[in-house]
Amino acid sequence: MSAPRTVVEAAGALVWRVRARELQVALVHRPRYKDWSWPKGKLDPGESAPVAAVREVEEETGLPVVLGRALPGLEYTVNGGTLKRVHYWAAQVAGRSDAAPMSARPPVPHTDRDEIDHWDWFDVRTAAGMLTRREDVAPLDALVEAYAKDRLGTRALVVARHGQARKRSLWGGTEDDRPLTGLGQRQARALVPLLAAYGAARVVTSRWERCAATVTPYATAAGLTAEVADVLTEAEHVSSPARVAAVVADLLHDPADAVLCTHRPVLPTVLDVLAEHSRRVVADVLPRTNPFLAPGEVLVAHTARTPRGPRVVAVETHRSPTAD
Structure with missing residues (x-):
């Protein structure tokens, strides 16, 4: 009987905003892999996926965010057989006048620049072309569809x-x-x-x-x-x-x-x-x-x-x- 497959749980978010009537999202650049991707990372022990998603976004971009609706997650194999499962949410920068105070959140240190050396906003068409992993387009497609139906700002x-x-x-x-x-x-x-x-x-x-x-x-x-x-x-x-x-x-x-x-x-x-x-x-x-x-x-x-x-x-x- 084969041993159970190792599963690594991770979480992240597609942080979005609208500027000049253009839907934009935040991408991060990882110098180690020379790729562009969504801010994400592994769950800490005892941490839930939504909490990890918020923490990872703030670590990698400095943006404190509030989660919206869940987006399609991804599963792929890494390290010769380990299954990595990534949970994604739509998210907006915190600070709305009707949002809760940030005092309920502990301070989050920023990620070392050897891991994330740059992030920026891109319109969704540009972002789709910049993503290194083709699979990363799936949550973006869902976000764009929700925006088109006026079901993204929740x-x-x-x-x-x-x-x-x-x-x-x-x-x-x-x-x-x-x-x-x-x-x-x-x-x-x-x-x-x-x-x-x-x-x-x-x-x-x-x-x-x-x-x-x-x-x-x-x-x-x-x-x-x-x-x-x-x-x-x-x-x-x-x-x-x-x-x-x-x-x-x-x-x-x-x-x-x-x-x-x-x-x-x-x-x-x-x-x-x-x-x-x-x-x-x-x-x-x-x-x-x-x-x-x-x-x-x-x-x-x-x-x-x-x-x-x-x-x-x-x-x-x-x-x-x-x-x-």
């Missing part, structure tokens, strides 16, 4: 299920104050760089302790005040699911990136609202079976503005590395 609504909590049978208090376990606390801390990667500028949470404690580390790091909503608790949801739906719809209409933290029994209502604002191809990939999201897991809904209102154009899910 905002993120991150739906989070609270981290692992003490079991009901082992807790002597009430449902209101049932706390996170040690693992749940680690999951909450791991959410800080992940939510920062998507630029969450609003934090909306159920009042119950296990939800509030899940998003408090991020709110504190980002200098934000969490908006505590009774309607997002399990008990209030039973009496009025429509009020939960109204909160979700409000967040979809808000131009700011946001995170909403709630409980497993509330998730079907949240997901129904996302489905109502999605095309079938997106609605069909939303979680539809219990438990919908694992404790500490998040679903990122990328929302575009359309003449008919907000439209969820892409979704992705991420688990805290501490949960594996």
